[in-house]
Amino acid sequence: MRLNNGSRVVIIGGGPAGCFTALHLLRLASDNDLQLDIRLYEPRDFKRPGPGGCNKCAGILSSTLVQNLEILGLSLPPEVIQSDLTAYVLHMGEVEMRLSRPDARRRIVSIYRGGGPRLGSPPFPGSFDDWLLDQVRQRGIQVIRERVEAVRPGERPLVITGKESYPADLVVLATGVNSRAPLDPTWKYIPPLAEIMAQDEVSLPKNILDSQVHIYFDHPAGLIFGGVIPKGRYANVSLLGHNLPPRSVKEFLIAHNLAKTFPNGMALCGCTPQVAVTAAENYFTDRLVAVGDAAVTRLYKDGIGAAFITAESAARTAVQRGVSQRDFSVGFHPTCRRISMDNRYGKMLFRLWEISRHTPFLLDVWQEAIMIEADLPPEKQIHSRTLWNMFTGDEPYRKILWQSFSLPAMLGLFKGLVRQWKRK
16 A cells, blocks of 8 residues: 555645645655645634634644744744743742743744634734645645545545545544544544643733743642743633633632733633543554544643654655555554653653642752752753753653753752751
8 A cells, every 4th residue: 555646645634733744745755756636624714713713722832843844844924923932930839930941042932723812803813723724725735625524444535525525545634632533433543532621811911921931730629730821912821630620710810819910800712622641542544544633642732743743754654655554553653652652751740740849848959959050051950941841842751851860950959958958
């Protein structure tokens, strides 16, 4: 099962995972003197304000993803970038810990996935997803504003819309976890398990700098962490947790004394999207492969970056190896497995953070270590970089965990312990 000149590839979903797959396929096919007939189906208008035009995420792009865009010849236009994020501020009761960007060259930015808040006012912010989909169109890939109703298996998968039935040589599922995968049950695809987020959009408060993300913990019940993320004229209030209660954003704002910060407490937009926390099952077989959240993504962070990686791996396998289940098992599955394995390190990291945060002595020692290294070059600020990378998703979790237990990190904690002991 190989792709040949004229082979038909259908991509279901026009978010980042689908667009990255289309662009990688085009690039790799060109490198291998292969002409593919690529169709991308996406019914939504990503310029539309509010949930109807949005892919529902906090909207932060890691520096790794920003750099990876260059592989596809892409550069973010200024109108898509809402805020350049230079610091994260962690709020833990009376304690505030400010983490500055350790490397000015590693740019992290906030973006909108749609046309901004539902009750926002003109001029509306540029949409990252709309810009990315437009890059697909400009490169000659056919983008069809229709919803795929079903994909039926056969010698060649049959893609069914309200207007036609279209046989394909390869189907790429890029629907994420907030849309129903239109696969016939005989494919035996099982989507990832997911947690529910709660998000509101508000006008950016005057006393919150438009370059700082504020992170809070503890309240409401079930919260893992909540963030206030600047996006140009607005701010995104994004909560991640287990079984968050109704009206959790309002409870969050009250619990952290933020309710009075926002004009009239008025939400300009709101949604409760799902975020994948496991890998899917049976996410590839003959002539079918899932990418992005529909297959596997990074735990809590950098989902768009994971979409880029899985899209590139699936496209490379399809072009250079083939489109059988065995081809994807050899060429694509190891990439997904590495992401899943890295997520295990992520779980350990967040668990260690929870223990430290609830142990005043450990938290004090950690703060002392961060203050001690403040005057060192950025590359030697181990503890600041560890927390920065953990909350931005800018490095693999495995690397962050080993960095936390490195000799310089242990020496830093020892110095913090000594300074804490002398103060007492």
